[in-house]
Amino acid sequence: MRRSQRSQTLKDLKCHSYCYIFREQYAKWKEQCCQMFPVIGSGRYITAPIITEDGQPIQDPLVLLEANPQKGSALPHDNGDAEDSELSTSNSSETKKPINHPPIDKKEIQWKLTLHQIGLDVVRTDRTLVFYEKQENLAKLWDILAVYAWIDTDIGYCQGMSDLCSPMIMLLEDEADAFWCFEHLMRRLRGNFRCTDSSVGVETQLSNLALITQVIDPKLHQHLETLGGGDYLFAFRMLMVLFRREFSFGDSLYLWEMMWALEYDPDFFSMYEETDSANEKAEGSKGKPKSMHQYGKFERENMKNKIKNGEAPLPISVFLVASVLKEKSSKLLTEARGLDDVVKILNDITGNLDAKKACTGAMKLHRKYLKKVLNFLRLLWWIILNVTF
16 A cells, blocks of 8 residues: 555655746747747737748737737837837827848748748637637637747647637636647647648548548538539638537537547557657566456547558548538538538538537448448458459
């Protein structure tokens, strides 16, 4: 008993140490951002551009007012001086003194170009909730997204991230804890936001959705293709923000919990740990095969059907969208005469979906899809063997 108590104490200390390290790291990043743009951490946010594409500050009265609404003074720039420019209140004519601002690098320019877009999205996020009637909560959401945009140099900030971050702000009082929960969520989802000149990351999931629908409901797939919706872009939002706008706030969180429980893989969480501790865990678990019961139900289905062969299995979110399409199949086939009708029919589900029922439908569809695919592969293998021999 004494040994178990000591072990638990060590675990608690280790957990406390990790919390301290993560919070300290967030504080350092936030301070870096504050040095570059002092509105960060001030309890305010901005919605107007503050910089041009070549790095020159914009003297927009809206920015100046947002930066200091009490005094109407100018926004402090890179050196933190508020004296660079002022809103004149006198009757004399204004004279602007040319100011030589120090050059800033491309990373900082790109980051500052996104700050007003983050602000515009923040004020639109969950705006019906009482929580966001307070400016300090809007500012907290803006701060976290701004810091994340600074540290994620590959992707930065993209529209839709505010919907994913908002629940963290509401559920976790400590801003650093909310940031790290969002950052770890983005490790799962950031591929959806990865953009190139020709594609967006979520397009891979849309292609998989098209394949699933073609296998499960070929008639519906053909109808959607005829309407010009074969790329399934009408489902873009559902996959991008994990149904945040299709379900109520509470139901969307309930859905997330069920999805992640169904997809649970004990090895998946090693990516969240420090390299050394992850290696120690891996070494300590050698020779100890995990029981199937340690995996989520969705993951077990993939393992039983040998889906995990080096290629990442399809996420349950794709099957959730497919189950919604399957449920609305009859209406889509009879009433949709164009893509506008498809979007309208799918928009009508907003707030009318049951999270538990949706997950159950996705699991049924997943099993049906696996069965059909495996039967097809067996048939193909039989044909190859008979033709060859």
